[in-house]
Amino acid sequence: MKRRDFLKSVSGLAAGAVAPTAPAIWSPAKADARSETLLIVSEGGPNNLDIHGVGTNVPGYEVSWNCYDRLISHEMKSGPGGVPYYDRDKFKPELAEDFNIGDMSVTFKLRKNAKFHDGTPVTAKDVKWSLDRAVSVGGFPTFQMSAGSLTKPEQFVVVDDHTVRVDFLRKDKLTIPDLAVIVPCVVNSELVKKNASEKDPWGLEFTKQQTAGSGAYKVTKWTAGTEVVMERNDDWVSGPMPKIKRVIWRMVPQAGNRRALLERGDADISYELPFKDFQEMKTNGKLNVVSLPFSNGIQYIGMNVTKPPFDNPRVRQAMAYAMPYQKIMDAVLFGLANPMFGAAKDRPTEVAWPQPTKYFTDMEKAKALLAEAGYANGFETTISFDLNFAGVNEPLCVLVQESLAQLGIKTTINKVPGANWRTELTKKEMPLFTNVFSGWLDYPEYFFYWCYHGNNSIFNTMSYKSPEMDKLIDGARIAAANGDTAAYDADVKGFVDLAFADIPRIPLYQPFVNVAMQKNISGYQYWFHRRLDYRAMAKG
Amino acid sequence: MLTMIGKRLLFAIPSLIGVVIVTFLLTRALPGDPAAYFAGPAATKEAVDQIRKKLGFDKPLIEQFVRYTGDLAHGDLGTSLTTGQPVAAELRNRLPASAELTLLGLVVSIVIAIPLGVLAATRPGSWIDHLCRVTTTAGVSLPVFFTGLVLVYLFYFRLGWAPAPLGRLDVFYSAPPTVTGFYLIDTLIARDFEAFRSALSQLILPAVTLAIFSLAPIARMTRASMLAVLASDFVRTARASGLSPGKVIVTYAFRNAMLPVITTLSMVFSFLLGANVLVEKVFAWPGIGSYAVEALIASDFAPVQGFVLTMAVMYVLLNLLIDILYGVIDPRVRLEG
Numbered sequence: 001m002k003r004r005d006f007l008k009s010v011s012g013l014a015a016g017a018v019a020p021t022a023p024a025i026w027s028p029a030k031a032d033a034r035s036e037t038l039l040i041v042s043e044g045g046p047n048n049l050d051i052h053g054v055g056t057n058v059p060g061y062e063v064s065w066n067c068y069d070r071l072i073s074h075e076m077k078s079g080p081g082g083v084p085y086y087d088r089d090k091f092k093p094e095l096a097e098d099f100n101i102g103d104m105s106v107t108f109k110l111r112k113n114a115k116f117h118d119g120t121p122v123t124a125k126d127v128k129w130s131l132d133r134a135v136s137v138g139g140f141p142t143f144q145m146s147a148g149s150l151t152k153p154e155q156f157v158v159v160d161d162h163t164v165r166v167d168f169l170r171k172d173k174l175t176i177p178d179l180a181v182i183v184p185c186v187v188n189s190e191l192v193k194k195n196a197s198e199k200d201p202w203g204l205e206f207t208k209q210q211t212a213g214s215g216a217y218k219v220t221k222w223t224a225g226t227e228v229v230m231e232r233n234d235d236w237v238s239g240p241m242p243k244i245k246r247v248i249w250r251m252v253p254q255a256g257n258r259r260a261l262l263e264r265g266d267a268d269i270s271y272e273l274p275f276k277d278f279q280e281m282k283t284n285g286k287l288n289v290v291s292l293p294f295s296n297g298i299q300y301i302g303m304n305v306t307k308p309p310f311d312n313p314r315v316r317q318a319m320a321y322a323m324p325y326q327k328i329m330d331a332v333l334f335g336l337a338n339p340m341f342g343a344a345k346d347r348p349t350e351v352a353w354p355q356p357t358k359y360f361t362d363m364e365k366a367k368a369l370l371a372e373a374g375y376a377n378g379f380e381t382t383i384s385f386d387l388n389f390a391g392v393n394e395p396l397c398v399l400v401q402e403s404l405a406q407l408g409i410k411t412t413i414n415k416v417p418g419a420n421w422r423t424e425l426t427k428k429e430m431p432l433f434t435n436v437f438s439g440w441l442d443y444p445e446y447f448f449y450w451c452y453h454g455n456n457s458i459f460n461t462m463s464y465k466s467p468e469m470d471k472l473i474d475g476a477r478i479a480a481a482n483g484d485t486a487a488y489d490a491d492v493k494g495f496v497d498l499a500f501a502d503i504p505r506i507p508l509y510q511p512f513v514n515v516a517m518q519k520n521i522s523g524y525q526y527w528f529h530r531r532l533d534y535r536a537m538a539k540g
Numbered sequence: 541m542l543t544m545i546g547k548r549l550l551f552a553i554p555s556l557i558g559v560v561i562v563t564f565l566l567t568r569a570l571p572g573d574p575a576a577y578f579a580g581p582a583a584t585k586e587a588v589d590q591i592r593k594k595l596g597f598d599k600p601l602i603e604q605f606v607r608y609t610g611d612l613a614h615g616d617l618g619t620s621l622t623t624g625q626p627v628a629a630e631l632r633n634r635l636p637a638s639a640e641l642t643l644l645g646l647v648v649s650i651v652i653a654i655p656l657g658v659l660a661a662t663r664p665g666s667w668i669d670h671l672c673r674v675t676t677t678a679g680v681s682l683p684v685f686f687t688g689l690v691l692v693y694l695f696y697f698r699l700g701w702a703p704a705p706l707g708r709l710d711v712f713y714s715a716p717p718t719v720t721g722f723y724l725i726d727t728l729i730a731r732d733f734e735a736f737r738s739a740l741s742q743l744i745l746p747a748v749t750l751a752i753f754s755l756a757p758i759a760r761m762t763r764a765s766m767l768a769v770l771a772s773d774f775v776r777t778a779r780a781s782g783l784s785p786g787k788v789i790v791t792y793a794f795r796n797a798m799l800p801v802i803t804t805l806s807m808v809f810s811f812l813l814g815a816n817v818l819v820e821k822v823f824a825w826p827g828i829g830s831y832a833v834e835a836l837i838a839s840d841f842a843p844v845q846g847f848v849l850t851m852a853v854m855y856v857l858l859n860l861l862i863d864i865l866y867g868v869i870d871p872r873v874r875l876e877g
Contacts, residue, residue, distance in 0.1 A: 033712055034712065037712075039711055041706075047620075047621065054591060054594055054595075054621075055591060055621055138587065138590040138591075138594075139587045139590055139591050139594075140587060142587070143587050223633075223826065224620075224625050224630070225826065225830070225831060225834065226707060226824075226826040227707075248711050250706055250707070250711065250824065251824060252705070252706065252824040253821045253822075253824060253830065254689070254705075254821060254822050254824070256689060256692075256693075257689075257692060257705050257822065257823075257824065260692065260693070260696060260697040260705075261704055261705075261706070263697070264696070264697060264700070264704065266704040266706070267704075417837070422588075426588070
């Protein structure tokens, strides 16, 4: 070794030893890590990594979506503003490489090279066990499965190691779409069974803390309420290899700070910001802001039709004419929503949902209707809202209160804490309230089944019952299953018209999901669950 | 001394039992149905009932209480529903984060407030006295979350001097192996100086926020008690005997003025633990305050009970510590138990 080289290597060593104390400008390794890492900031994080768990919250769905595979998924199409939007009607294989829909069953051929995160191959018995689990654990997953007439373990049949058949209970158009939602994910049955106990036969305690799937990402670190770290699964075969190597998802409760993090370029992507912030970020153009309508979702004013004064359809119509629609659009939402009011008089009813009503703000008409109903001097009532969404609900209710005051209706605002909101809804005693409903499955009859049907589900918040309505909704469901388009169209138009004439709930607008991201982030896709799909995203 | 400590601890037992009962009843009296909350936005009545049964909320209250105390005796504080983790483990992980922040905030505050108070007392009516008055008034009148947000806006967003308000460490550093749970100490033990710098720089803004808030009571109390002591006979005697002003103030006056200051400190410390809740929210700090608030919003009983119980234990220990300190500072108040 020459003397010069020796000196060089020594000084190199010395530099290496000193490096940690040197001022921390990003070391090159860290800069690399940054360019391959997606940093997400949001208000809340998951409480459970498994969607089959007890009380898994919505952020938990995002983990499940990215860390587990389903048999099938949806294709993408171009949505509003050219943003990729899931295609309700087109399915693509995910863990299945091929599927074959028969008259009363569907058969899936599994990919032979698919492996779980721990290296065990994915087989048909894992699929059956997972679907059995979804229909058996109770609570939300079982309920969601039943929405597609998937209720019994006997429906899931192992044909051979790589073939699974799902038998239909009855003809139901929603069965196939229901197999592409988040719930029917495929779990590593051997691994979970090993960690199950007598008290917990489905191993929910185990999968709560770690992901046991075959998906494109796996959770490597989870500090509840603080952060989730996910690494790419390099052996993933159920789709094209994702570009993002690592996802760090940090919980930042302060909305102002999330915006600051985005604008300073420290965070890559965020949602759950106030509308005003989104609108401002949109106009200043430093970030990409994507705003897309909730599929099958509406914010509405509901009225309890079992009690006076709202048992009188005239009063309800008067209310529909008294809503300050445009003010809500401008002052509360900053234009980030689709209006669901003020359709032209001659506009024919469409076979679609959501669609706008023909109501618009007309105080004279409202006064006249109220007088006809015998409430010329108004009445007193209470409007309730969910404090969890106070950012929208509070100003909205204040505007409604102001508007109703012009009719002599004295409205008290009742703010219900988030934890209590569901209880209040179930009681069905609130006379007047605002709420959002949006269905994962984007079909009008699905929405109406939950919100207007006389079987009085929790989402029929108005306790609305009408035999005529039930007939139309049931008719549409049967017609859809049998592929009878003419009957289907007639029934859908029928129930939409009836819902607008009887107006137990007043549609206000279709909310937008807003996502803000750095300009170098691409590949955002809109999904029915409205959470992020990291698999398609790229940075740089 | 030991018997005194033992006796004090014995006295604390009834209050702890009281705390257990009261928090249990209070959390049950909260409006809201955790089963409905956790059944999710699309649950049927049956789904809600199933979850209620799983969580054990369908049992009579007394049975729930017996089960709770039984678990408590085994050191099991239950499991949080919002985060899905055992409460005891979470409190253990989060307490150091809150404690590190609160202690640092308190130290910063003491370092500023006590000299300020002493100087203000020795020169009443001077500019330094006015400065003391203005800072303390401003400190108490600004709510902590507001100070926090202003500091973030200025030093992070506008000037870019402070790191992103993303909790205890920069996203790309990994936490040091846990020894004390205090990152400043653990990073030094692990000889990871880059992480130490990161932890320290993350701490500065929230600690300053807390310090600004807690300056007022400490500085005002120091000033008031120094003024009283400086006007007393023994100080006059000391001065008359020709002792140097420094010796009079530090050795004679300050030591005697310390007692009320110590009392205030203990109050401020417990105050800060409360104020922490908001500061933790602003700085995404993974401490126990933000944990408890989130649990409360979700009607998640176990963490709220665990939090209140931890706090009660901490108060008991704190009071004990203060009483012992009294004895050290002023032998006249040494307690007989």
